[in-house]
Amino acid sequence: MIAALLLLIPFISALALVVLRPAQARPIALVSTLASLAVVVFAWISYAGGMVLHYDLDWMNAWGLRFVVGYDGVGLLMLILTAVVFPFIIGAGYGQQHDRPAIFNALLLFTQTFLFGVFLAQNALLFYIFYELTLIPVFFLLLYWGGENRRNITVRFFIYTLLGGLSLLFGLVYLLIQSGGNGDFTALHSLNVPGGTQVWLFWILFLAFAIKLPIFPFHSWQPETYYMAPLQGTMVLGAVMLKMGLYGVYKIVFPIVPLGVEHWQSTVILLALIGAVYAGIIAFRQSDLKRLVAFSSLSHVGVLCAGLFAWNTYGISGSLYQAFAHAILVVGMLYLVGAMHERLGSTDMNAMGGLKGAMPRLAALFLLVLVNAVALPLTQSFVGEWLMFAGLWQVDGWLTLLAVSTIVLGAIYMLYAYQRVMLGPDRANQQLADATTRDHLYLVPLIAVTLILGVHPGPILELVDAPVLQLLSSLSVN
Amino acid sequence: MSALVLLSVLGVVLLYLGLFNGRGILAPVGILGLVAAFILFAGDWHLESPLFGGLVIFDTYARSFSLVMIVVTVLLFLFGMDYYAKVRENVAEHYALMVFSLVGGVLICSFTNLVVLFLGIEILSIPLYILAGGKRDSFRSGEAAFKYFLQGAFASGFLLMGLALIYGATASFDLPAIAAWSAVATNGGNMLFLLGLFLTLAGLAFKVAAVPFHFWSPDVYEGAPTLITAFMSTVVKTAAFAAFYRFIANIQLPGAVENMLVVMTLFTLFLGNIVALRQTQFKRLMAYSSIAHTGFLLLAFLGTDQRTPDVLFYYLGTYALATVGLFVVLSLAKRAALGDENIRIFRGLFRNDPWIAIAAMLMLLSLAGIPLTAGFVAKYRVFVLGIGNGFLWTTLFAVVMALVGIYYYILVIREAFTPKDQESKELVVAPINWLVISLCGAGVVALGVWPALLRL
Numbered sequence: 001m002i003a004a005l006l007l008l009i010p011f012i013s014a015l016a017l018v019v020l021r022p023a024q025a026r027p028i029a030l031v032s033t034l035a036s037l038a039v040v041v042f043a044w045i046s047y048a049g050g051m052v053l054h055y056d057l058d059w060m061n062a063w064g065l066r067f068v069v070g071y072d073g074v075g076l077l078m079l080i081l082t083a084v085v086f087p088f089i090i091g092a093g094y095g096q097q098h099d100r101p102a103i104f105n106a107l108l109l110f111t112q113t114f115l116f117g118v119f120l121a122q123n124a125l126l127f128y129i130f131y132e133l134t135l136i137p138v139f140f141l142l143l144y145w146g147g148e149n150r151r152n153i154t155v156r157f158f159i160y161t162l163l164g165g166l167s168l169l170f171g172l173v174y175l176l177i178q179s180g181g182n183g184d185f186t187a188l189h190s191l192n193v194p195g196g197t198q199v200w201l202f203w204i205l206f207l208a209f210a211i212k213l214p215i216f217p218f219h220s221w222q223p224e225t226y227y228m229a230p231l232q233g234t235m236v237l238g239a240v241m242l243k244m245g246l247y248g249v250y251k252i253v254f255p256i257v258p259l260g261v262e263h264w265q266s267t268v269i270l271l272a273l274i275g276a277v278y279a280g281i282i283a284f285r286q287s288d289l290k291r292l293v294a295f296s297s298l299s300h301v302g303v304l305c306a307g308l309f310a311w312n313t314y315g316i317s318g319s320l321y322q323a324f325a326h327a328i329l330v331v332g333m334l335y336l337v338g339a340m341h342e343r344l345g346s347t348d349m350n351a352m353g354g355l356k357g358a359m360p361r362l363a364a365l366f367l368l369v370l371v372n373a374v375a376l377p378l379t380q381s382f383v384g385e386w387l388m389f390a391g392l393w394q395v396d397g398w399l400t401l402l403a404v405s406t407i408v409l410g411a412i413y414m415l416y417a418y419q420r421v422m423l424g425p426d427r428a429n430q431q432l433a434d435a436t437t438r439d440h441l442y443l444v445p446l447i448a449v450t451l452i453l454g455v456h457p458g459p460i461l462e463l464v465d466a467p468v469l470q471l472l473s474s475l476s477v478n
Numbered sequence: 479m480s481a482l483v484l485l486s487v488l489g490v491v492l493l494y495l496g497l498f499n500g501r502g503i504l505a506p507v508g509i510l511g512l513v514a515a516f517i518l519f520a521g522d523w524h525l526e527s528p529l530f531g532g533l534v535i536f537d538t539y540a541r542s543f544s545l546v547m548i549v550v551t552v553l554l555f556l557f558g559m560d561y562y563a564k565v566r567e568n569v570a571e572h573y574a575l576m577v578f579s580l581v582g583g584v585l586i587c588s589f590t591n592l593v594v595l596f597l598g599i600e601i602l603s604i605p606l607y608i609l610a611g612g613k614r615d616s617f618r619s620g621e622a623a624f625k626y627f628l629q630g631a632f633a634s635g636f637l638l639m640g641l642a643l644i645y646g647a648t649a650s651f652d653l654p655a656i657a658a659w660s661a662v663a664t665n666g667g668n669m670l671f672l673l674g675l676f677l678t679l680a681g682l683a684f685k686v687a688a689v690p691f692h693f694w695s696p697d698v699y700e701g702a703p704t705l706i707t708a709f710m711s712t713v714v715k716t717a718a719f720a721a722f723y724r725f726i727a728n729i730q731l732p733g734a735v736e737n738m739l740v741v742m743t744l745f746t747l748f749l750g751n752i753v754a755l756r757q758t759q760f761k762r763l764m765a766y767s768s769i770a771h772t773g774f775l776l777l778a779f780l781g782t783d784q785r786t787p788d789v790l791f792y793y794l795g796t797y798a799l800a801t802v803g804l805f806v807v808l809s810l811a812k813r814a815a816l817g818d819e820n821i822r823i824f825r826g827l828f829r830n831d832p833w834i835a836i837a838a839m840l841m842l843l844s845l846a847g848i849p850l851t852a853g854f855v856a857k858y859r860v861f862v863l864g865i866g867n868g869f870l871w872t873t874l875f876a877v878v879m880a881l882v883g884i885y886y887y888i889l890v891i892r893e894a895f896t897p898k899d900q901e902s903k904e905l906v907v908a909p910i911n912w913l914v915i916s917l918c919g920a921g922v923v924a925l926g927v928w929p930a931l932l933r934l
Contacts, residue, residue: 060855060929062785063862125858129849136848139888143895151892159885170861170877177866 002043003054003069006079006116009036014109021102026093029105033086033112040083047076049466053122064176064183065129068122073463074320078119078247080460081324082240086112088331088446089235094438095342096231104145104232107137111236118244124172124183124252131208131248132165134241138233145230153221153228160221164208168252171204175256189255189474202260205253206268212245215268215305216275219298226294231338234290238297238334239327246323249308250316250471258475261311269306269395273402276302280409284416289340289347292417293333296373296410300326303406306399307388315391316468321460322384325372325450329381332369332446336362339439340421343432349417354426362435363422365443370418372450374411379454479529481518481544482584484511489577496570505559508573509552516548532652533591539787540588542934543720546795547583547713551576553802553914554709560908561705561809572612575605576709583717587724592641592651595721599637599685602717603630606710610702622701629684629694637681643674653728660730667732675735682725685718688776689745692769699765700819704812707761708805711768712798719775723790727782739780740872747773747875751882759819760808763886764801767845770883771797777876778860780869788934789859795932796852796925800841803918806911807838814905821890826898830905834912835894837919844922846887847880852925852932 013032017025053070060066071079090108098104114137117130135158142154172183179187193201211218226234254261276299283295304326307319339362341347356363375381385407392400435443453460488511495504519541526537536544555573562569582601589595607630611623645651647670648659659665684691699707731739750770757763771793778789807827808819815823828835844853857880864873907915925932 063859129854132849136843140895143892151896155885155888155892158888159881162884163881166877166881169858170865170874173858173861173865173873174870176862 001054002039002052003071003120005039006036006083006120007069007113009039010109010116011113014106014113017102017106017109025102025105026090029090029109030087032109033083033090036112036116037083037087040079043071044076044080044463047073047463049073051122054120059126062181063125064123064179064181065125066123066184067126068184069117069120069126070122071120073465073467074247074250075119077320077324077460077463078243079116081243081327082112082115082119084449085235085239085327085331088335088442089232089239091442092232092235092331092335092338096338098145098230100144104141107141108232108236110137111141111241115240115244119247122185124175124185124188126183127185127248127251128165128169128172131168131244132162134244135161135165138236138241141233141236142225142229145233147228147230149224150228153224157221157225160218161211164211164218167204168208168248171201174201174204185251185255188252191256193257193259195259198257198260199263200260202253202257202264205257206249206264209245209248209253210268212248213242213301213305214245214298215272215302216278217271219275219279222298223291223294226297227288227291231334231341234294235331235334238293238330242297242301243323243327246304246308246319249305250320254311254471255474261309265309265311266396266399268309269392269399272302272305272309273399273406274302276300276306276406277402277409280406280413284409284413286413287349289349289352289417289421290334290337292349292413293330293337296333296413297326297330299406299410300329303385303388303403306403307384307391310388310391310395311472312391312394313465313468313472314387314394316471317461317464318384318387318389318391320464320468321457322381322388324460325380325384325453328446328449329369329372332443332450333373335442335446336366336369339435344430349420352421352427353424354422355432356422357426358430358432359434362439365435365439365447366422367418368447369443369450370414372447372454373414375407377454378451380450380457382454383457479527481515482529482581484515484518485577485581485584488512488515489574489581492570492574492577496568496574501569504570504573505555505562508555508577511577512548512552512555516545516552519544519548528590530594533594534585534588535590536588538934539720539724539791540584542791543587543716543794544584546791546798547580547587547716550712550716550798550802551580551709553799553917554705554713556910556914557708557802557806557809558705559910568612568614572609572705575609576713579603579605579609579709580713583713586717586721589721589724590653592644592653592656595725596634596638596641598721599681599718600634602714603634603685606630606706606714609706609709610698612703612706616701618701619703620701622698625701626694626698633681633684633691636677636684640674640677640679640681643670644678645674647671647674653725657728657730666730672732672734675729675732676738678725679735679738682718682722683742686715686722686772686775687765687769688742688772689749689769690742692746692749692772695769696762696765699768700759700761704761704805704809707764708802711764711805712801715768715772716794716798719790719794723779723787726779727787736780739776740869743773743776743780743872744875746770746776747879751879751886754886755882757886758821760821760823760890761819763821763890764804764808767883767886768801770879771845773879774857774860774876777864777869777872780864780867780872783863783867785859786863789856789863791934792852792925792929792932793856793860796844796856796922799918799921799925800844800853803841803915803922804838804845806914806918807834807841810834810905810907810911814903816903821893824890824893825896827894827905829897831907834905834907834915837915838894839891840919840922842887842891844926846884848884850923850926852922852929855926855929 121127279298585598613619754766844851847857
């Protein structure tokens with residue numbers, strides 16, 4: 001029931017928006033996402049551990065594709081993340097002028113449907129189908145509503161991501177043949193792929209997620225795409241879509257090619273951290289607020305990936321926890337970018353400065369969002385980062401040092417950005433509106449989530465702990 | 479038998495209708511006849527009936543492919559109602575020749591004797607030589623017809639020589655007899671047989687436009703009238719592939735021939751996809767994309783097991799559906815752009831007519847092989863066959879080429895969803911075209927979601 005509702009609520013609302021084209025599309029979309037959120041909250045409350053399977057239907061049985069949907073703790077966390085973030089993504093549309101709002105919001109809801117599908121799928125091919133489908137609405141969001149030079153950037157983004165996708169498909173088909181045509185995750189997880197094969201199969205499977213995240217050196221599509229995309233599109237990409245990469249690694253790469261992971265673990269961690277430091281340095285040099293967010297996201301994702309590949313309870317749980325924190329953070333930051341754009345007509349930081357005088361409340365909200373970005377204690381990010389570093393420490397001390405340095409870098413570029421936007425002499429010299437009710441309604445819940453989960457991370461960590469322990473113990477048995 | 483006779487008579491009837499000024503009812507009569515033939519074919523489903531003293535057998539395989547070809551021809555006739563609305567001369571001949579060509583297609587799906595294979599291919603091709611030159615006042619169309627005829631005649635020569643050599647080696651034209659002969663291990667190295675196979679496969683490869691026998695296809699696709707191009711890339715391609723597979727499925731192929739097929743697959747995949755990247759004319763793009771799809775279909779040939787016919791059938795059926803719809807969209811856009819065929823003419827399609835743009839997008843996504851469209855299921859099955867039968871590296875190459883393929887289809891989608899830069903004529907969509915496009919667009923999604931709808 002829950003799975004059906006999650007897939008149908010956004011899908012039917014989206015179809016209704018496309019067909020009926022109501023003038024007030026945004027409230028309808030908002031109600032739809034809130035309904036999904038309610039369903040997810042219900043699922044969370046009634047979740048009692050283990051794997052919850054909802055449907056198990058034949059589709060193309062002979063070819064390994066079956067419609068199996070359900071979730072375990074990690075899947076549920078991802079569902080919660082998606083459901084929590086989407087009302088904010090739709091809500092960010094207030095204050096933005098869009099051509100064809102009905103189609104725009106419908107595309108967002110289609111994306112949400114497919115994302116739910118990705119996190120619900122318990123069959124590898126079903127996962128793949130939803131994974132690729134998320135690209136289609138995003139492609140049109142970028143192509144039709146994107147900024148400058150969108151035509152080329154969108155196509156590059158699409159092809160780049162599909163390169164990973166097709167590589168994943170090839171790997172899955174290969175595994176499918178090995179398992180005798182059974183594509184369910186349970187069947188694939190119990191495969192014992194020979195060690196030599198795992199070494200190359202690891203990259204075939206991981207490439208998709210490495211591009212999706214993205215980690216260095218597969219990141220070149222990311223900054224331009226984030227910058228060019230419409231604000232809500234960037235939110236979708238940064239807050240939710242890249243989490244598919246983490247989830248995919250957890251769901252596919254770890255259990256199926258553990259020996260491959262062991263073989264490449266330090267390489268991947270090193271690449272991810274190099275990317276994180278590199279992106280942090282570039283972020284420092286940005287003069288555009290939206291670009292800054294893009295690079296800071298790239299930097300955070302590097303740490304997320306490194307934490308995941310620490311491959312122990314601390315690392316994996318921390319990374320998944322931090323994925324949630326990062327989603328909230330990205331939405332908050334981007335909303336602020338949008339708020340600045342609304343007031344000043346641009347996101348160039350050179351044109352800002354001293355805005356605190358004109359808008360003290362917004363400056364305060366900005367700072368509260370920012371403390372999460374720099375992983376100050378009592379924020380959600382602190383918990384996640386701390387766990388990841390603890391996990392990395394068990395792998396290698398020097399790598400941990402590298403990872404910690406990204407936090408320092410993060411603090412530098414974030415606070416420097418704050419300084420350039422809010423402090424100093426007033427360069428804008430305009431009468432600017434302070435935070436409105438809408439801004440408060442938007443940012444206060446986000447900040448509240450951050451602080452509550454920063455102080456009391458238990459509920460989320462409980463979800464993750466059991467499946468992660470189970471994964472790791474099943475691997476050590478093999 | 480009755481269906482075959484009905485189709486032949488239908489062609490003659492259409493010719494007579496043309497003589498007696500029945501232009502208005504040409505397409506309806508044609509469609510009626512095709513539907514009747516469809517019912518006759520579908521009527522004795524699963525009945526194997528040897529005809530003409532065992533030269534032809536309508537087994538499930540032959541019937542299914544015939545049915546798909548008939549359905550696609552019906553769609554093309556519907557399209558023809560609008561396409562030929564303003565043409566004064568020779569319309570009846572066009573319809574009739576298409577039906578005759580279809581008869582040839584049906585024959586080569588169902589042959590059990592190599593003589594029928596040759597006859598069928600000639601019956602299929604000769605009307606096409608005329609049809610390619612259908613626009614008599616167009617230089618390009620004449621060029622297309624001439625090129626197609628010359629190269630086609632050459633390929634027929636190869637085919638005939640090959641068949642003769644096979645006869646020389648095996649002393650029979652009957653497929654079962656040849657199959658039995660080739661199954662004897664000592665006969666594998668027979669030079670005469672080997673040479674015969676090479677030449678026969680070359681002749682068949684010409685029909686499916688596999689590299690290096692593909693040179694005719696871009697020029698012919700571009701020069702021929704759009705409707706005929708659509709006919710060639712769907713019905714003719716389906717028939718040729720059905721015949722190709724029927725031929726090689728029964729015969730124990732010697733290793734050298736298998737290697738030749740692998741090489742041909744690799745080159746076809748490579749050339750079709752890479753050259754398509756540089757195309758700006760939509761018809762040429764479709765020609766190279768057709769070559770690329772030939773490559774994927776050949777991959778299904780390599781890993782032959784009992785699932786291959788099903789995969790071929792599904793692939794060809796869904797490919798035909800998407801292609802017909804796209805050619806209808808092309809002809810509409812071309813009319814609005816006053817004869818231009820550059821992919822730029824699709825610009826502004828979404829603003830102009832959102833539904834047509836969405837349907838075109840679905841068809842292009844299907845050709846590209848994006849999930850939930852039929853094209854994905856088709857490609858996926860081909861990959862499974864390829865890897866399952868041990869062609870790991872060839873399949874990996876095909877996967878990479880599929881990515882290249884996605885790129886050029888996406889460029890067309892991008893045009894459709896980009897606003898127009900200068901004002902040009904509005905796109906006018908006749909209801910009948912709207913119907914065909916909608917059927918094709920909805921069809922590729924329906925078949926992608928329920929692949930079991932289309933199977934042998």
